[in-house]
Amino acid sequence: MYSTRRNGTHPCIVLLSIWFSFCMDISFGDIQFSLPEELQPGTFVGNIENIFGLRVTNLSDRRFRLVSGDSKQNLFTTFENGSIFVHERIDREAMCGIKMPCYINMKMIMDNPLELYSIKLEIQDVNDNAPVFNVNDLHLNIMESVSVGTKFTLQVAQDPDVGSNGLQSYRLSPSSYFSLDIQTSSDNVKVPQLVIENHLDREHESVHHLSLMAVDSGQPERSGSVIITINILDSNDNPPKCSQSTYKASLMENDPAGTLIIQLNATDVDEGTNGAVEYSFSSHTPDKIRSLFEIQPRTGEIRLKGQLDFGDVAVYQFHVQATDKGLSALSDFCEVLIEITDVNNNKPTIILNSFSSPVGESAPRGTVVALISVTDRDSGVNAKVSCTIPDNIPFVLRAVEDYYILETTNPLDRESVASYNVTITATDSGIPPLSSETFVFVEVADVNDNPPQFTEASYRCFIAENNSPGERLCQVTAIDPDLAENGNVIYSVVEHQVQGASVFSYVSVDSEKGKVCARAIFDYEKIKAFKLQIVAKDLGNPSLSSTAELIITIIDQNDNSPTFLYPPASVGNVPIEMIPRSAEAGFLVTKVITVDEDSGQNAWLSYQLLQSTDSLFDIDKQTGEIRIVRSISARDNSKQKLVVEVKDNGVPRRSATVTIGILLYDNFPQVLPDFEQTVENKDQMISNRNMVLIIIVAGISFLFLGVLVIFITVSCCRTFNFNSFSCPFDCCVDDLGSYKLKIPGPADCALQNNLVEIIDNGTLLHEYQYMAFLGQVSPGKKVILKNPSLEHTANIGPGCGTQIQLTTENETKSEDRVCNNALK
Numbered sequence: 001m002y003s004t005r006r007n008g009t010h011p012c013i014v015l016l017s018i019w020f021s022f023c024m025d026i027s028f029g030d031i032q033f034s035l036p037e038e039l040q041p042g043t044f045v046g047n048i049e050n051i052f053g054l055r056v057t058n059l060s061d062r063r064f065r066l067v068s069g070d071s072k073q074n075l076f077t078t079f080e081n082g083s084i085f086v087h088e089r090i091d092r093e094a095m096c097g098i099k100m101p102c103y104i105n106m107k108m109i110m111d112n113p114l115e116l117y118s119i120k121l122e123i124q125d126v127n128d129n130a131p132v133f134n135v136n137d138l139h140l141n142i143m144e145s146v147s148v149g150t151k152f153t154l155q156v157a158q159d160p161d162v163g164s165n166g167l168q169s170y171r172l173s174p175s176s177y178f179s180l181d182i183q184t185s186s187d188n189v190k191v192p193q194l195v196i197e198n199h200l201d202r203e204h205e206s207v208h209h210l211s212l213m214a215v216d217s218g219q220p221e222r223s224g225s226v227i228i229t230i231n232i233l234d235s236n237d238n239p240p241k242c243s244q245s246t247y248k249a250s251l252m253e254n255d256p257a258g259t260l261i262i263q264l265n266a267t268d269v270d271e272g273t274n275g276a277v278e279y280s281f282s283s284h285t286p287d288k289i290r291s292l293f294e295i296q297p298r299t300g301e302i303r304l305k306g307q308l309d310f311g312d313v314a315v316y317q318f319h320v321q322a323t324d325k326g327l328s329a330l331s332d333f334c335e336v337l338i339e340i341t342d343v344n345n346n347k348p349t350i351i352l353n354s355f356s357s358p359v360g361e362s363a364p365r366g367t368v369v370a371l372i373s374v375t376d377r378d379s380g381v382n383a384k385v386s387c388t389i390p391d392n393i394p395f396v397l398r399a400v401e402d403y404y405i406l407e408t409t410n411p412l413d414r415e416s417v418a419s420y421n422v423t424i425t426a427t428d429s430g431i432p433p434l435s436s437e438t439f440v441f442v443e444v445a446d447v448n449d450n451p452p453q454f455t456e457a458s459y460r461c462f463i464a465e466n467n468s469p470g471e472r473l474c475q476v477t478a479i480d481p482d483l484a485e486n487g488n489v490i491y492s493v494v495e496h497q498v499q500g501a502s503v504f505s506y507v508s509v510d511s512e513k514g515k516v517c518a519r520a521i522f523d524y525e526k527i528k529a530f531k532l533q534i535v536a537k538d539l540g541n542p543s544l545s546s547t548a549e550l551i552i553t554i555i556d557q558n559d560n561s562p563t564f565l566y567p568p569a570s571v572g573n574v575p576i577e578m579i580p581r582s583a584e585a586g587f588l589v590t591k592v593i594t595v596d597e598d599s600g601q602n603a604w605l606s607y608q609l610l611q612s613t614d615s616l617f618d619i620d621k622q623t624g625e626i627r628i629v630r631s632i633s634a635r636d637n638s639k640q641k642l643v644v645e646v647k648d649n650g651v652p653r654r655s656a657t658v659t660i661g662i663l664l665y666d667n668f669p670q671v672l673p674d675f676e677q678t679v680e681n682k683d684q685m686i687s688n689r690n691m692v693l694i695i696i697v698a699g700i701s702f703l704f705l706g707v708l709v710i711f712i713t714v715s716c717c718r719t720f721n722f723n724s725f726s727c728p729f730d731c732c733v734d735d736l737g738s739y740k741l742k743i744p745g746p747a748d749c750a751l752q753n754n755l756v757e758i759i760d761n762g763t764l765l766h767e768y769q770y771m772a773f774l775g776q777v778s779p780g781k782k783v784i785l786k787n788p789s790l791e792h793t794a795n796i797g798p799g800c801g802t803q804i805q806l807t808t809e810n811e812t813k814s815e816d817r818v819c820n821n822a823l824k
Contacts, residue, residue: 034122037092045075045084063111066119067353067373068104075106075121092123093160100162107402109353111368116401127165127218131157133226134284138212140194140230141328144202151181151193152239153333155284156319157214157224165218173211178230180212185335186246187317194228202232236274236326240266242334247320250339253308261293264300266322266332274326282319282333289318293338302336310342310378344382344430349375350438353403358443358483361414369395370406370440374426382430389424395442397424406440414444448486448540452478454548459534461516464555465524473507473552476514478536486540489514494533494547503532507552516550524556525597558602558650566593569658576661581632589617589662592624594646602650610657611643617662619644626660638664 035045066075066084075087096102106119138155159167170192172180177200181193192212208230215223243265251261268275279300281290292306293316302320316338323331354371376383387404389397394410406422420442427435454476461474480487491514496503509516516534530552537545567575567590577590596603606621614636618629626642640662647655 032120032122034124035090036124036126037090038126038128039086039090041086041088043086045086047083063109063354065109065354067107067109090123092125093129095123097160098162109371109403114400114405116403118401125162125165127161127216127220127222129159129161129165130222131159131167131214131216131224133157133212133214133224135226138226138228140228141233141330142196142200142230143236143328143330144200144232145235146196146200148196148199150196153331154192154194154212154228155226155282156189156191157226158284159214159216161216161218165216167214168217169215171213171215173213175208175210177208178210187335187337189335191333194230200232206232208232231328233328236270236324236328236330238268238270238274239330240268240277240322240324240332242266242320242322242332244334246335246337248337248339249302250341251304251308252341252343253310254343254345255304255308257304257306259304261302261304261338262336264295264302264320264322264334264336266300266334268324268330270324270326274324276325277322278325280321280323282321285318289316292316293318295320308340309345310340313340315339342379342382344378344428344432344434346377346382347434347436348385348426348428349377350387350424350426350436351375352438352440355440357441358445359408359412360445361412363408363412365408365410367408368405369408369442372397372404372406372424373402374404376428378428378430382428384429385426386429387424387426389422393420393422395420395422412444414446417444418446419443443483446483446486448482448538448542448544450481450486451544451546452480452489452536452538453546454478454534454536456548458549458551460551460553462553462555463518463522465522465557466559467518467522469519469521471518473516473518474550476509476516476534476536476548476550478514478546478548480538482538482540486538488539489536490539492535492537494535496532498530498532499527503530506530507532509534522554524554524599525560527554529553556599556602558598558648558652558654560597560602561654562594562596562605562646562648562656564592564594564646564656564658566591567658567660569656574659574661576663578663578665579628579632581634581636581664581666583628583632585628585630587628589626589628590660591626592619592644592646592658592660594624594656596648598648598650602648604649605646606649607644607646609642610645611641613637613640613642613662616640617642632664636664640664 039045068075075084092102095104102123102125104121104123106121108117108119109115133155135155140152142152154170157167157170159165167190169190170180170182172178172192172194175197177196177198179195179197181195183191183193185191192214194210210228210230211225212228213223213225215221247262247264249262251259264279266277266279268277277300278297279295280297281295292304292308293302294305295302300320300322317335319333319335321331321333323329351373352370353373356367356369359367359369372387374385374387376385387397387399389395389406394408394412395406396409398405398407404424406424422440422442423437424440425435425437427433455478459474459476463471463473476491478489478491480489490511491509492511493503493507493509498506504519506518506520506522507516508519514534514536532550532552534548534550535545536548537543579587579589592607594605596605605624607619607624608621609617609619616628616630616632616636617626617640619626624644624646626644642660642662643657644660645655645657647653
């Protein structure tokens with residue numbers, strides 16, 4: 001009928017030509033069929049029409065279903081074609097252990113009219129487990145004096161499968177000294193025993209290595225093995241012997257911890273320590289057994305250690321090892337069977353198999369609301385259960401075989417009572433009786449008479465500019481107290497224009513969750529806030545809706561750098577400020593003016609000087625005013641370069657710089673020089689200091705020699721008659737330059753003491769005015785400036801310090817020069 005899965009054929013199903021065989025008892029309506037274990041969920045089992053003779057088209061109308069006797073749902077059906085599939089993986093070993101046969105009780109239920117069939121599903125074992133030993137290595141110590149034919153009980157392998165799939169035999173690797181004998185215990189357990197075939201000689205061979213294999217008879221055959229290491233020892237050649245191969249005892253499941261269950265007895269004919277016996281669990285005893293029972297090593301008493309539960313395991317089976325204390329310890333094994341007697345210590349369990357809610361106000365009397373089953377882990381009379389509900393509600397609980405049906409007794413009225421919380425009480429027949437309760441909440445169906453209501457009339461959310469498209473803005477929530485589709489709310493945005501664009505180009509809303517997300521990248525400098533309307537509409541018929549206002553505010557980010565308004569920061573152009581050298585500390589040079597398109601702290605600006613040629617200037621961090629910090633000295637460079645940086649207070653901080661040229665002047669020049677070509681940076685000036693120091697030392701030496709020459713010259717000139725016109729002019733003045741300023745008298749050398757030279761290396765610049773201050777010069781005298789190409793004459797005023805102005809044909813600027821030599 002089936003056997004093909006989506007990715008292949010199940011190995012267990014290949015072995016079956018027909019997936020089940022069943023027989024039907026006409027008188028009791030019971031159905032019995034079998035199914036192999038280990039079928040995976042979703043495996044096709046068969047068709048309802050072929051099995052039960054039911055029309056597939058009636059299944060949905062009659063609410064056909066298969067219900068397991070326990071809380072697990074092993075099979076399920078589809079109403080489209082009536083196919084039966086495996087719902088959960090079936091593991092026979094987990095359900096029944098070694099119990100044979102293994103049955104699962106199920107019910108087939110159909111409504112309208114109600115029909116119930118009892119189904120007994122037999123789970124067939126498949127060879128899905130190999131025999132296993134709980135240890136990989138088994139060590140035996142055997143005295144060399146042991147006689148031929150002596151048997152040593154080996155560890156028993158465990159195979160949870162049953163029948164031919166269970167453990168069948170053992171095999172021992174070939175050996176000339178040892179063979180294998182298999183004994184069957186009273187409970188049909190095959191126990192391997194190692195048999196000595198030849199006399200052992202420790203001096204000849206002290207260690208023997210064997211392999212013990214446990215095999216079953218399944219298809220395919222499965223096996224497990226353990227390595228046996230046999231150490232040949234001297235003396236102590238008699239192992240302990242248990243008085244019984246199997247010990248049996250019984251316990252009430254409510255017996256307290258410490259209860260004596262049984263006392264083992266093993267004897268050893270050896271003497272001394274070789275005959276002293278200690279008792280212990282065998283090495284393969286599960287941890288569950290060790291946690292429930294304990295063995296006194298010396299006395300062999302087995303006592304209860306933990307709390308028992310008949311619902312978990314009815315019989316506990318394990319092996320006890322009796323070992324002597326000889327140098328080569330010998331052991332014997334015996335089996336212990338402990339049966340658990342049930343007591344009424346488990347409350348009934350209420351299972352809600354089906355439930356219909358809400359129930360319409362117009363539902364007729366007898367409408368089925370719920371199908372309930374009750375189980376009790378106890379047995380016998382302790383598992384007999386009855387169910388009841390309160391009397392003051394419009395429901396009744398009717399028993400049908402192993403089920404209870406909760407149905408209405410009167411029409412329901414939602415305007416009077418909107419819902420019912422039905423308490424179902426299950427009580428067993430034990431002494432004393434135990435009971436449990438469950439609650440079934442039955443709602444009465446309503447009409448769509450409530451529109452969705454927003455939790456707030458107006459929502460406000462904030463988002464930083466330069467966001468990512470898809471970023472969540474906020475969550476709007478509308479609550480509808482109606483039920484089902486009448487209470488399901490969907491959200492939408494009302495179409496309108498925001499700055500000439502559709503609101504849908506800015507935001508979107510999740511129709512189910514009400515999550516509002518950005519669809520565009522916002523720019524605070526373009527849009528700072530906007531509003532929109534959110535609509536919440538239910539899915540009732542007719543649909544009801546409500547609206548709420550959403551205000552979205554854009555938060556500014558520091559995404560704009562400061563901009564200089566004054567002085568303008570343009571490439572290739574350096575603004576120049578003129579400062580007189582007479583300016584004092586605190587003199588306002590200029591004020592930089594900047595602007596930042598951001599707002600808040602992102603637009604809080606501060607200023608600093610990144611570069612200043614002579615550290616002559618400082619800037620106010622807040623106002624941007626540049627002032628002189630000290631008096632200007634003659635050593636300060638006439639041309640200064642300032643680099644001003646402005647920073648905002650955003651995160652991260654943004655900045656901008658501007659370069660300002662400063663020109664120090666004595667007299668304001670009429671034409672500004674090329675600032676960029678003549679500015680010396682501060683690093684270059686520092687690197688030239690050594691050269692300047694050398695020049696200063698040389699200058700001081702020349703100055704000393706000059707003073708000495710002047711002193712000699714003045715002394716020489718005073719010996720002459722200054723009233724005569726025959727002054728030896730060459731004695732007074734040397735031709736030190738290409739230009740000479742003479743004060744002529746009646747003759748060329750009429751007034752030698754009024755002779756002043758203006759020395760300039762190179763050619764005079766025609767675009768400047770030259771001024772000279774002389775010492776005591778008689779009024780009316782003239783100053784003649786001789787040049788190979790031109791000669792200028794100027795009148796001389798009275799007294800030393802008289803100002804002489806020489807003007808060229810192309811005069812455009814003026815410059816003051818002070819006479820450094822005054823003739824006496």
